[in-house]
Each structure stands twice: as structure tokens, then as C-alpha cells.
Amino acid sequence: AADTIKIGYVDPLSGGAASIGQIGLNQMNFIADAVNKKGGINGEQIEVIGYDNQINPQTSLVQVQKAIDEGVRIIVQGNGSSVGAAIEGFVEKYNRRNPDAHIVYLNYAAIDPAMTNESCSYWHFSFDANTNVKMEALTNFIKQREEIKKVYLIDQDYSFGHAVAESAVSMLKEKRPDIEIVGNEFHPLVKITDFSPYIAKIKASGADTVITGNWGQDFSLLIKAAGQSGLDVNWYTYYAGAAGGPTAIKQANMDGRVFQINEGISNLGYAPAENTAREYGAVYKDAPVLFPRIFNAMTMLFMAIEAAGSQDPAVFIPKLESMDYASFSAGGESFMRKDDHQLFQPLYISAFGPLANDQSFDEEHTGWGWTKVGEISAKDTVIPTTCEMKRPS
Amino acid sequence: MFEILFISTINGILYGMLLFLMASGLTVIFSMMGVLNLAHASFYMLGAFFGFEISQHFGFWSGLVFAPLLVASIGMIVERYGLRNVHRHGHVAELLFTFGLTFVIQEIVEMVWGKLPVDYRVPASLDFSAFTVFATTYPAFKMFALLVSVVIFLALLLVIRRTRIGLIVQAALSHPDMVGMLGHNVDRIFMLVFGVGVALAAVAGVIAGPVLVTQSNMAGLLGPILFVVVVVGGLGSLGGAFVASLLIGLVQTYAVAFNVSLADVFGSSPLTGEFALYFNDLWNVTVAQIAPIMPYMLLVLILIFRPRGLMGTSNR
Amino acid sequence: MTVSPNSVPALELSGLEKSFGPMKIIRGIDLDIPSGERHAVIGPNGAGKSTLFHLISGHYRPSGGTVKLHGDDITGLQPELIARRGLSRSFQVTNIFPQLSVWENVRCATLWAMGYKYSFWRNVESLTDARERTEQILTEINMLDRWNMPAGVLAYAEQRALEIGLAIASNADTILLDEPMAGMSHGETEHMVGLIRQVSENRTLLMIEHDMSVVFDLADRISVLVYGEVIASDTPERIKANPAVQQAYLGTEVV
Amino acid sequence: MNQKIDTRIPALPSGRRSSFLARYGIWIVVAIVLAGLPYVFSSGLALSTMCMMGTMIIFALSYNMLLGQTGLLSFGHAVFFGLGGFLTAWAMNAVVGTDSPLPLFLFPIIGGFTGLVFGVIFGAVSTRRSGTAFAMITLGIAELVSSSALILRHFFGGEEGITVDRTDMIHLFGLSFGPQIQVYYLIAVWCLISATAMYALTCTPFGRICNAVRDNAERVRFIGYNTQTVRFMAFSLSGLFAGIGGGLAAINFEIMNSAQMGVGESGAVILMTYIGGIGNFAGPIIGAVVVTYLQLMLSDITDVWQLYFGLLFIGMVMYAPNGLAGLLALQQPLLQTRQLHRVAPYYALALAPGLVAITGLSMVIEMTYQLSVKTAAGPAMEFFGVTFNANVPLPWIIAVVLFAAGVWLFLRAARLAGHVYSEAVTWRKMP
Amino acid sequence: MLDVRDLHAYYGKSHILQGVNMRVGNNEIVSILGRNGVGRSTTLKAIMGNPSPRGDIEFRQKPIAGRKPHDIARLGIGYVPEERAIFPMLTVEQNLLLGIKSGQKDARWSLDETWRLFPQLLERANAPGGALSGGEQQMLTICRTLMGNPDLIMIDEPTEGLAPQMVERIGELLQEVARRGISILLVEQRLAIAMRISHRVYVMGHGQMVFEGTPDELMANTDVRREWLEV
């Protein structure tokens, strides 16, 4: 196994969340193919192996164990902070018990801040801005919008959703004490089929703005229900752009009312990213959604392995944990913070609506796309961490 | 307050009728054949995807007609070459058969339509708002769904009352051979019933598809709630299923509307110390948060105190 | 009545009634069965004989009246409680354990009475007394050669015999047999009569039967149930001669 | 009855206590096999797989106490497995840092006790009914418990669940239980204990009465038993063993989350038990081993593993309703009369075209998949080491021919094997 | 009407019918006698197609072996099973209605007729079939089959569990049925009644017919009776 770098991608490949999981795997394969065509990393080929965790923490551990038994040393996961936390704990334990065969966990989307704070680990890297970081940026944006008076929070009832709500409450209070939070709702994760009762509540509360961390169908169904009952508010979201979201927004006909904060969109006019997006879209015609976070994670991993000249996590982590990097979406300045292994990168706030003439990327063949409405540079997103990292001596 | 009550009532009715639309076929199959069709939601999904595909080419209305027909024929094939042979091995075997079927249908749907949601839209002819109350608009399409539910309910009532099919199937549950020897083609009737049952699921799929998300996981999402409807209503009772759908729709909708927890009623928790942490989860939980589990509470309570369900006749 | 005043009757029915909805099926039955008597209940189809058994054995709850077993009130008790007091019964419609072997069928019926109850710490195979009793019952009902067949695949008549086996296995001192001879051939019937005579020795037997030769052969006393009421209760000879009975039940085909 | 001239009375079950070896021999053999397995399958993957199988064997066996022995179809058995696991995990976390002398291998007892307690509680509610009503109550309870677990997030840890570190317990005999092999033996011992206990239970008066209740509950009342009590006891006891399984799972995975109490997990145990065969004590064991293996491994071989999984189950339910154990049990008379060698070649004869048919079918599935889902990868694909293009007719023709011919030959061979089988079986009766 | 030649039938491996030959003419009452377990019931079941028979069965000159039970029933054969097979959940009336075949025209037997002959059933018309007494079930099952307007009715042990007086009623009923032009194939344990109403009798032993003749001939043939009927 010395001549291949095995990367275990542990994410849902069947069941409810498979749509997002599959997109991630597609992108991993796409990246690996590109690298392999150029001769690989340090002459070694990249092999991406998908492991289906059915978005269940316990199954994830079984799959990680399986991956390790099959010679994988690098675990990549993103979907779900509950899963992420379980893997983080497992990796920590595993490395402690197997001091001569380390594994590393590259997290591209599980962004519960706990993962890089109280339960941070030397063997874990977070490539997406965590909930607090994103909320910091988002509230900075909201701060300038005078028309926002009443905010409603609706989130999924699990660690990530609670993290979103908590940070929203505290940061809004600090930055815009005049804003009234008229609702702070949690609903079960992927169990609700009919969101109209929630919409009725939002409407009754008189909110003008909703902030939500919902993703997947919890987002699509929410936005559709809102559209159907004519709820007249603006939406600030974390994941409106993920699989299914754009279709739903288009169906709800919410032109320019849905905002998203993330690490990048296709319509930033940055040629390298646009080319990659086109190539990718040509291969994966059915699901051309692109997650820059995955490109960031992989590129940085490869850079670290190249620099360290080894695919052994123990050897390349020192390179990775203090790396400076130009982010995928627009080449913006980014850096990995050594204290908690959190990547800081430029974040973008964008709005969804019909494409302008100079924009070339629509989403999910809807004819609508993302337009940048705000940008926060990496250094403006830095917030302190409580991480007390245990480093191997 | 009145506003939210009023809106909740309408929402509850609309949701309840959608539930009934989905559950009606299950009631038919469950009550008549005694088969707990775990694949019912899968046929519902097939209906949605067929509806989507047909509407792409021939418009929504052809989808509404042909998707159920297509699903019915698939259902009848499944019954003829699968379920029928399993029947004699008992209910558990039938149940597992349909369980296996859910995997197969799910994978086939993913093969054909992928894992991403498809863009299945409300037809233009129904894409307007029917009426507005308290600034909440109600789309015409939802009214249409309501109408279809009621029509199906009435039609099924009529068919079951007026024909002997119900009798024959019920008789066949205890002595299938004897029914045959009285000159009834039990096999064909079972096939028909199953076909009709899954066709109803497909109708629900065609209609719910545009309202909800048409995606390869939509079957799993529907989950056991349909069984709750059928059982709470009472096995073998269509009227029961109808009432139970409404009841569950309303209960869930109202529950979401109430943000009260024990803490709101009695003040903050009386306990302190380490144990309080765990206890307070209970103390602080709002009615809204437990809305999704209310149907199951209802199910357990009903079965304990009235095992034959709201309107069921037998407690098989 | 021939009850000796000093002994408590094995079964004592007084004012027993049963209705299903508006329909009165049992209309006030008073009947004493002294200990050790072989008593037959006859009557037209639908008269309520099986219902009477269901009332005594706890299958149905009486709408009125009382049932006493050896002087104890057992009215409306659950069947298992009545069974534990030493009353066992057979059913008109064969009612056995179809997937269990003949051997297990009978052994299960012996267990409670032998005191093993819900025991989950003892191995059944090591219960010598239960095994011996089972073997004895199977010998008596002439089914030893079928011991390891699943009861459900037995021929109809064999299932009937097993039904009786289940009823007598527990060694109860009051036995209710509902049409034990139904479906049996002549030869089998003869054998069964012998068996019933033997097992009911020193026990109380209450039996429903339409085969008059059996009834007159076995019974010490006969009650005639018509339309939910006992119209006569007497010795076989007197019953045979009773014109009302002849008219209501026996018809001309008296054997 | 008067014409059973032909049959001689088969030997009655003897009351003589059989020798020690005859009674316990099988368990000793099982123990030796369990002890030796890690030497045969020594890879890390094999070890973790066997650990999972061990917990699932206990779980499935406990489920069969309900379904197979007592005729109770429960949709909520995972509740006991899960609660057992949670309480075990809590107990472990509670003693960490204290100098409690409780060694790790005793913790499954806590799981078992939890399972028993909740078995008693939920059993009191659900076993008042039987049949469909019972099944639906268990479904409701399962949903209630698993959803409530998400609400009581401090106790159950929300979606994420709670984690433990099994190496934090006191190290008795130098066992840290860090290495998987030590966990394997822990599970193996508990598996053996539980299986023996559950087997012993089937051979008790209570076990037999459970069977009677399954067959004809009404009749049982007239031989003195309270059917509700019987159901209740069976339910509670099966909760006990499921709890032990859950405790072991907590130790093995070092994480418990609410999904493990859900309807999905209960469905899985129904599958295992049924596929293995509910009519036979060994059935659930076989089922647990096979289904666990497939769940883990099938996804490596093919992306559409769920399709094969579904087809397999459908096939099993249709053609082998008595499960794998049922198929094996059919061979027993052959073994007894030493006739297996006569039939075995015919099995092989049927197996060959059967495999051909399966190859053809999976080729069709894989090619469809290649063309419809893996469009990005292009039409070039590999199947059994052969590389070809899926968008030309030839492989399709080959696949269909393989499938059709395979099925046709299989059916013929199977019929032949059936004949030979029945001849071999009846041959025994002749002399 | 019915012509059976060399009929074989199996339950799994056991060969129950080993070449049965028999026939039933128009308007005829024919009985099959024999000891328990010789295969009398199986003969009737095999004619109905379950267990599937081997051999020739002709009904009104049409071969019916190999057809499905419901087909055979529609051709005009009615069957009353030994275990009665009342549908326990359905009411008495529904049980009777199920006897009517779909698309059936005028029948020789109607609901009213049943009520007239057995007022007891009318009283119970809305009670569940499972609640009926044994005797009532027997009446119900015969009437149910008659509702389907068969040309030939095969009845298995109709008098089992009936009170003597009811046995006579059944005997009369059967004769009445025959008078309406319905042939009857009867399996009966009670010699007396079979002998009285039958035109011809068969005696069965070990899966074959061992005697055929009129009741009088059977009475005369003590050998057959001793060997095969244990009388």
C-alpha cells in the first residue's frame, strides 16, 4: 500500500442524506482523478474509498474501523456534527491506543464549534468555518441592515442547530441590541413533512427575517411551505445552496430573499475556480453542485503530504496545522490556526435569484444563481478558541 | 391567538387529508388482505416519480391518470409473482417481503432518477392561491389535494359497501380455500385489491410530489406514521382511517403552535444539582417539540384502552 | 334429585344466565352435579350446551347466577384460575397445539397440575413424573405411535382423540367433555367410551354428546337442555321415557 | 387409527439423563471454536466483524424468544438493546475516575438488568394484547422511546449519543480491553453464556408453554396458564438478554446513540432472525452472522448493495421461508442415514447454473448502474476483473443469456435435486 | 354427471388415493362409506382440485382435473367440507351471500328458502358465524353451498355433531335437494342415514373403492361390512 494514498470518505451514501454524501464523493473522486493524471502526490496515486455511514454516529465508527482495517490512514467526513463528534472522539482514542499507526480526520463540513473548542483534537482538522465563525460574519452583515427588526430562529434539534441558535442569540444581542428575537424554534432532524404549522408561527410572530441552519430536505420543505403560504420575510441561511435547496427556492419563487453564508460560490469571477467548476459540471451533469470546502480540504492535504514527503499523518500534520493557503473560490488569503486546527478563509454572503447577464453559473439547472452581496476576509472572521490541544510529545 | 388557532385548524385539516391520501391505500390493503405493506411508501414514491416523469412530457394531468395505472400494474405483478407465494408462510413473511421490496424500489428509483430531488412542479393551471386568510395564502393545489382525498374516501366507501369484494377478501382471511371452492377467484381479487391499494399510494405520490420534495428518500421519510393512522383508526375501517388522519393532522399542527413547557406553567424547575440537568430536559421541553411523537403516544394509548381502534370492528 | 345432603356437590349451578346482546341463550339453569357422578347434557343443536360449558369453565362470563366448584364460588373467574382448581375441559371444535408434537401437547397439559407452573429453571426432559404421565395418557388414547408427529397434521379423528387427551392429562377431578365422540368411527367410539369410563372413575364428569348410545351407556344421570333451560334431569331410563324429551330431542331415531 | 399397520413406534424420548458429553458436548465444541476463531480470522477487520456478530447473535436470539418461541411480533425490540447499552455506558462513565473495583467484563450485567427492568415496564403495557395490537404497541413504544431520547438530550446525548472509553475501567489480570482481541473474548464469553442460557430456557416448562401460547393461546388458559403472564415473562426475559447484547455493543463501539433504539434497528433484528430461521434455535445465530457480514461487506463490493440486499431477502422469504437453518435442517435426515453423498452432487449441479444466473443478473444491474448513475465514469467498467464497455450490445446479450440459461438450467437441476432428495429421504423409511 | 377414473392424490409424499374409480349419475344420491382415514374426504377434496389430482375426472363430460377450485365450483360442483369452514368474522347472512357466485342467474335455492327451512338461522342472521353452535354451523355450511346453485353437491360428514332429531332434518333436506335435480355425493359415518337415503353406495378402503352397489346389496354383503366397515 506504499504506492497509493488511501483516503476513506465516510459519509451517507444511502438513505435520506445520500444526495449530499454522494456529491461529496463525486468531488473527491474528481479531485483524485485530476491529481492522479498529473502523476499523483510524491509519485503516489490517490485512492478514494467511499464508506456509507448512513449518517449514523455508531455506523460511522464501524465504517471508520473498517477503513482502518483496510489500510486507510486519512478519514474525510463532513455531513453531520453528531457524526463528526463521534469520529473525532474515536480518532483520539484510536491514536492513543495505537501509538504507531496514527490516523487523521479531515472534517469538511461538520461545524459544531465544540469540535474545535472544548473537544478539539490534534488529529482533527476543520476546513469549513465553524458555526460561530459564520455567525460572526453573518451578524456583521446584519448589523448594517437597519430594516431588520424582528428575527425568528428555526433550527434542527441537534448540536449543530443549537449551536447556530445560541450564537445567533448572543451575537445579535451584542451587535444589534434593538433587534427583537421573536422566536427560537427547534424541530426534529429530517422528520417533518409538513412545515406549514411552523410557517404559521413565524407569520404570527411578525418576524421580518428568519435565520436558519437547516440543510437538506429540512431546508427545502421549509422554504417551499413558506412560499406556499406567502410568508414575506428574508432568509439568512447556512445551507440554502446545498443539494435541493436552489430547486426549492426557485419553486417558492423567492427572488433575492434567500441569503447564504459560505466559503464561496461559483459566480465570483475567479478563473481557476470557474474552469474547475465547468470541468466538474461537464462530468457530473446531473448534480453539478460544487462544495469549495472539499477542494480546500483536499488541496491542503496534498500540499501537506508533498511538503512532508510522507503520507503518515503524524509526519504531515505539522505541515498542515500551520499552513497558509489561497482558497479555492477566489484565491483569498486563508490560514490554518495551529491552536485548534480551524481553517480561516474568506466568507461570502450571497443572494439567490435569476442570473444576471455576466454570470455564468446557475444552480441545479434552475436558471437562477448566487450573487455575492458581501465578503468577509479571513482575518475578520477570527474568533478566539477555548481549545486546549493535547499534542503528542 | 384566534388567528393562529384558525390557521392551525386549516393547516391541520390540509395535512390530515394529505395523510389520508397516503394512508388510504394502506388501509385498503391492510384491512382487506391483512398485509402490513411496508413498501406502501415506496409505491407512493414510485407514484411521485412516475408523475414527475410523465408530467415532463405530457403534463400533470396525464401524470395523475397514468402514474397510478403504471404503479397498479407493477403492484399487481408484485402480488402475482411475489406476495402470493409468500402468503401461506404467514404475516411475518409477507411483512418481510414488502420490507425487501422497499430496498429494491429505492435503489431502482435512485438508478433512474438519482439521489437528488427532482424539479417536480405544481401544474400551472393550479398554481395560484385559492384564498387568503389572515394574510396567509392557501394554494389552489392544496385545495385540489383535499378534494381528491375526499373523493377517494367517498368512492372507496361506496365500493366497499356496494361490492362483495370486501366480503370475499375478509372471508379469505380465515378460510381461503373454502372461498375458492365457493367459486370465487380469490387470487384475482387479491391481485386487484393490492393493485388498487398501491395505485392509491401512487395518486398520493403524484399529488404530494410537487408539494413536498420528490426525492429518493421520500419513502423512508413517511415512515411508520401511516401505520399509526391505519391502526388508530381501527383495522378494517376506512372511516376510522379518515378520522384518524384528521385527528393526527390536527393534533400535530396544534401542538406545534404551542410553545408551552412545564417550566412556563410552573416556573423554573424545582430541582437543582447534577440530577436537575437531566430532569430539566423534560421540564423545559415544549409541546411544540414533542409534536412529532404525539401520534405515537396516541397509538399506544388507543391500543391499550381500545385495541380495535377508533372505529374498528374487530381486534384481529 | 339424588344428591346426598351431607356432601358438597362437585358443581353447583344456580340461576345461571347468559345473553349475547338482546339474545338470551342460557335462561336460568339450576343444576347440581354430585361428586363422582357421570353426567350427560343432551339437547337440540343450539340449545346452549356448549355455552353452558363455556360459562362453567370461564370462557364466557355469566350474565347472571353463580357457579360453584366444590362449594367455592368460581363465577366469572378467568379460565386458568378455574383450571387450577381442578376443572378441565375439551372443546367441540378441535382446539389443540397444531405445531407442537403430540407428546408436547399432552405434556404441556400435565405441567401445571404437576406443580411445574412457569418454572424456567428446570429441564422438562428431566421431569420424570410428567414424562410418565404423558406416556400413560398417550397409551390410553392409543396414540403412542404418533408421539412425535406435529398435532396439526394428524387425521381429524386423531385430533379428536388428542383433544380428549388434553382434557384428561391434568388429572383434574372435574372433567367437561364437549362432544368427545364427534367424528369418531364406531370402533373408536367404543374404545373411547371405555377410556372415559376408566378416567372418570372417582371423578366428576360432565359430558355433552349427541351419540345416544354413548350417553345411555356412560351417564349416571342426564340433563336435557332445550332453548337455554333444563327441561329434565334424571336417570337415563327415565329420560328415555320422558315424552317431552322425546318430542324435543330424541325424535324417532332412538337407539 | 386402526390401520397404522405399517409404522412402528418411534423410540419415545427417554427420561434417562443423557451423559455429560451428550448434554454439554455441543457447547464445549462451540466454546473451543469461539476460542480458536481469532487465530483463523486474525485481521483487524475480521475481529471487529466477529465482535459485531457476537452482540448481534445475542440480540437475535433474544428476539427469537419472542417471535419464534412465543409468537410475538415486536417492532420495538431494539429499545431494550439500546437502553441496555445506554445504561451500561452511563455506568462505565460513572465509575471512571472513582476507584470502583468493578471490572469491565461485569458491565454487561448492567445492560441485562436494564433490559429486564424496561422489559417488565413495557411488557406490563404491551403484553396485555397479542397479535397485531401487540405489534403496533411495540412500534409505538419504540418510536416514543427513540424520539424521547432526542428530547432528553443530556441523558442520551442527542443525535450524537454518548461515548465511553472502555480502557478507563480497572484493569484486572492486566486486561485493558484496548486491543480488539480482548474485546472479542469478552463478547465471546458473554455470547456463550447468553446463548446457553437462552437454549436452556427453551427446554424448561416455561419454554414449552411459550410454544403452546404461540400455537394456540386460548387453549393454554384451559390447562391452567395465564397467557398474559407467559407473554409478559417471555417479553421481560428477552429484554434481559437484549440488554446484555446492548451492553456489549456499548463496550464494543464505545458509543451509544438513539438510532440504536429506533425502528430501523428493530427491523434489522427481525430480518436477521427470520433470514436465519425462526423455527430453529440456531437460526437467529446464523442469521445474525450472515446479515451482519452482508451489511458490512456488500457495500464494498457494489454501490447498489441495498438492491442485492433487498433481492436476497425477497428470495429468501419466497423460497426459504424457514430460513437458512430450515435449509440446513432439511439435510439432517440425509446425514442421519448417510445419504448426503448421494444428493450432494445434485446440489452442486443446481448450484452451478444458479451462480451463473446470479452472475447474469448482477451484470445487468451493474451495467444499468454504470450507465444511469455513474455516468461520470463513462461506459467503461469492470466486472469480475473483466473490463468492457457497458454501452455496446454484446455484454448485454451475454448477461441476458447467462441469466436466462442459468435460470432455466437451475430450475431443471433443482427439480432433479428435489427428486433425488425425496428418494433419499424415503429410502430410509423403506426397510 | 361425475365420472372419476383412476384418481390418485398425494399429501406431500404420502400417497393417499391410489386409483379411485367412481361415478355419480343425474339426480342420484351416492354415498362413500369407510373407516376413518381411508381417504374419503380426500376424494372429495381432490375432485375440487386441492390436493391436485392425477387421473381423469369428468364432470358433465368435461375433464376438470387440473383446473382451479374456483373454476370447478363455477362449473357446478358444490362442496361442503368436513370442518365446515364457516367464516367466523362474517355474519350468518354474509356467509350465505358468499355462496352466491358472481354473475349467477336464477338459482334453485334462495336466501328465503334457507330462512324457511332453518328459522334458527334467521334468528341469528346478524350474529358472527363463529358464534353459532356446532349444529347451526352445519346447517349454514350446507345452505351456503346450495346458494351457489350447484348441479352436484359433495357433502362431507353432514351429520357429525348433530342431535338425532337434526340428523333426520338433514336427511330430509338432502332428499329435498335431490328432488330439485341436484345430485349428491355424500361422505357419511352413520350407516343408518346413508343407507336410507342413498341410491348407491361405495365402500372405500386404503385409497381405493372396495365395494360398489345399492344399500341393499351392501346390507347383504356381510364380508365387506365386516372387513371394511367394522360393523
Ligand SMILES: Nc1ncnc2c1ncn2[C@@H]1O[C@H](COP(=O)(O)OP(=O)(O)OP(=O)(O)O)[C@@H](O)[C@H]1O
Ligand atoms: N358469542 C355469541 N354471540 C351470539 N350468539 C351466540 C354466541 N355464542 C353462542 N351463541 C348462540 O347461542 C346458541 C347456543 O349455542 P351453543 O354452542 O351453546 O349450542 P349447543 O347446544 O352446544 O349446540 P350444538 O349441539 O349444535 O353444539 C346458539 O344459537 C348460538 O348461535
Ligand SMILES: Nc1ncnc2c1ncn2[C@@H]1O[C@H](COP(=O)(O)OP(=O)(O)OP(=O)(O)O)[C@@H](O)[C@H]1O
Ligand atoms: N393435510 C394433510 N397432510 C398430510 N396428511 C393428511 C392431510 N390430510 C389428511 N391426511 C392423511 O390422509 C389420510 C386420509 O385422510 P382423509 O381425511 O381423506 O380420511 P377420511 O377417510 O375422510 O377420514 P376421517 O373419518 O378421519 O375424516 C389420513 O391418514 C390423514 O392422516
Ligand SMILES: CC(C)C[C@H](N)C(=O)O
Ligand atoms: C453537511 C452539513 C449540513 C452538516 C452540518 N453543518 C452539521 O454540522 O451538522
Ligand SMILES: [Mg+2]
Ligand atoms: Mg355445542
Ligand SMILES: [Mg+2]
Ligand atoms: Mg373425512
